[in-house]
Amino acid sequence: MTLMQRLQGGSVDFILTDPPYLVRYRDRRGRTVANDNNAVWLKPAFAEMHRVLKPGRLAVSFYGWNHVDRFMEAWRKAGFRVVGHLVFVKSYASSQRFVRYHHEQAYVLAKGDAAPPAQPIADVLPWDYTGNRMHPTQKPLRPLEQIIRAFSKPGELVLDPFCGSGSTLLAAARSGRDYLGMELEHRHQLTASLRVHSGMA
Template identity: 70%
Template sequence: MTSNITTATDFRNTILNGDSVQLMRALPRNAVDFILTDPPYLVNYQGRDGRKVRNDDNARWLRPAFNQMHRVLKWGGFAVSFYGWNRIDLFADAWRAAGFRMVGHIVFRKSYSSSSRFLRYEHESAYLLAKAT
């Protein structure tokens, strides 16, 4: 499917399923208006039911993914990226290395606690990233 993508309108209103880095490599440069991503948090998550999140146990995908996001995002565009708070150093390094500028921080309150070991984590956090002109 992605081999035929040559212009921004070729993928409008289309769901692409696959490796995100590979799919973005097939997209044209400066073609995407906005990116919202909730990537693996690099915490080796395992739910109470035993489910795991793919690539949550390694950061090999992090820089290539954000490099491609920066490449496909239009100049002056924005990306919102969730992140794992205890891995913010890895995420921030990847964002900066790709060329993004952190311009805002967003906190979303949840109706449940995802952890309560030391604190009750009842929120999710994301950064607003800019591809500056």
């Protein structure tokens, strides 16, 4: 949040982010996600995202389905308006309990009166398997590129304040956008920087 507070208000064209889901996540190798065990950051972070986003522009945020009420409250309190929902279909189950989890999800959020894109993307998109090699919740590039190309223009600035291994940043670079990422954990900062500068998928 400290880094976002340094940004000028209304300086970002599009936000694409995958924040912690508030589920105390631990993958099969025992890796965890910072701040996934509390919601102290949730409302302040989205308030800052709303502040730095230009009026009439969009943000896309992944979220944890079992805490959608808390995310929705944070988005609306910040001033965002929900304008769409995306589902990403996996060919594999990422985990299972009462059901097998075969999808990810994200909401499309607007700051003010945002215009629809010239070519809207489908609200159901395929999800490529990454193996989570670089991060416990690593996102694939293809759907991120589709989102970035739909909701921003070449040369515009894409922000990801929870950039993890840098997938959003690399997708933005490959789509001809400028990018700005923030990450709390130093090891992931290094991974993101290496990926972006080397073009490592």
